[in-house]
Amino acid sequence: AQTVTQSQPEMSVQEAETVTLSCTYDTSESDYYLFWYKQPPSRQMILVIRQEAYKQQNATENRFSVNFQKAAKSFSLKISDSQLGDAAMYFCAYRSGGRDDKIIFGKGTRLHILP
Amino acid sequence: NAGVMQNPRHLVRRRGQEARLRCSPMKGHSHVYWYRQLPEEGLKFMVYLQKENIIDESGMPKERFSAEFPKEGPSILRIQQVVRGDSAAYFCASSLRLAGAYEQYFGPGTRLTVT
Numbered sequence: 001a002q003t004v005t006q007s008q009p010e011m012s013v014q015e016a017e018t019v020t021l022s023c024t025y026d027t028s029e030s031d032y033y034l035f036w037y038k039q040p041p042s043r044q045m046i047l048v049i050r051q052e053a054y055k056q057q058n059a060t061e062n063r064f065s066v067n068f069q070k071a072a073k074s075f076s077l078k079i080s081d082s083q084l085g086d087a088a089m090y091f092c093a094y095r096s097g098g099r100d101d102k103i104i105f106g107k108g109t110r111l112h113i114l115p
Numbered sequence: 116n117a118g119v120m121q122n123p124r125h126l127v128r129r130r131g132q133e134a135r136l137r138c139s140p141m142k143g144h145s146h147v148y149w150y151r152q153l154p155e156e157g158l159k160f161m162v163y164l165q166k167e168n169i170i171d172e173s174g175m176p177k178e179r180f181s182a183e184f185p186k187e188g189p190s191i192l193r194i195q196q197v198v199r200g201d202s203a204a205y206f207c208a209s210s211l212r213l214a215g216a217y218e219q220y221f222g223p224g225t226r227l228t229v230t
Contacts, residue, residue, distance in 0.1 A: 033217075043204060045158070045221035091157050095217075101148065101210075102171065103219060105157030
């Protein structure tokens with residue numbers, strides 16, 4: 001069975017600085033997708049970034065980028081120029097590329113932004 | 116273009132009562148997923164439905180929980196005889212599930228409190 005592990009329950013970063021959130025996963029599949037979701041206090045799940053396993057190039061969305069290390073099964077999220085609005089829970093997630101549609105989430109990392 | 120809608124947003128039930136949670140998928144989406152988030156945890160998959168069919172219920176507790184997605188109307192997650200351990204946030208997601216369009220879009224969640 002696939003698992004997703006986030007080893008940092010909480011992190012803090014100074015506003016305008018860069019922070020990296022860690023995530024490792026375990027799977028025997030070769031075709032899959034990885035995601036980072038943001039959950040602010042409103043509890044709405046917001047997709048931040050998505051990575052297809054077959055793509056070697058790391059995904060980037062504005063200030064958000066990932067470091068996808070397929071062999072090491074590592075998928076970290078880097079947030080550049082941190083803003084107060086980035087404060088939230090961040091969940092790393094996995095979905096199989098096959099017929100199994102369910103998304104498997106890590107336990108999350110709570111990110112605090114220090115003004 | 117309205118997103119995924121869930122109601123109610125907050126639901127309070129006494130132990131032993133029934134809880135009904137509703138999810139209206141995005142327009143044109145015929146696939147619905149239900150996830151549960153316990154306090155300080157990530158989301159856990161419960162069930163995946165297509166119109167009038169349950170595709171995968173591997174995450175559903177065997178007793179008291181049921182889900183449906185009728186041909187007309189919203190998807191319903193029903194919890195009978197609720198217990199305190201059912202207190203959680205319940206999220207619905209929907210997708211088109213066509214080739215190249217597997218993205219799951221999440222609703223705002225229903226927070227269930229059992230007293």
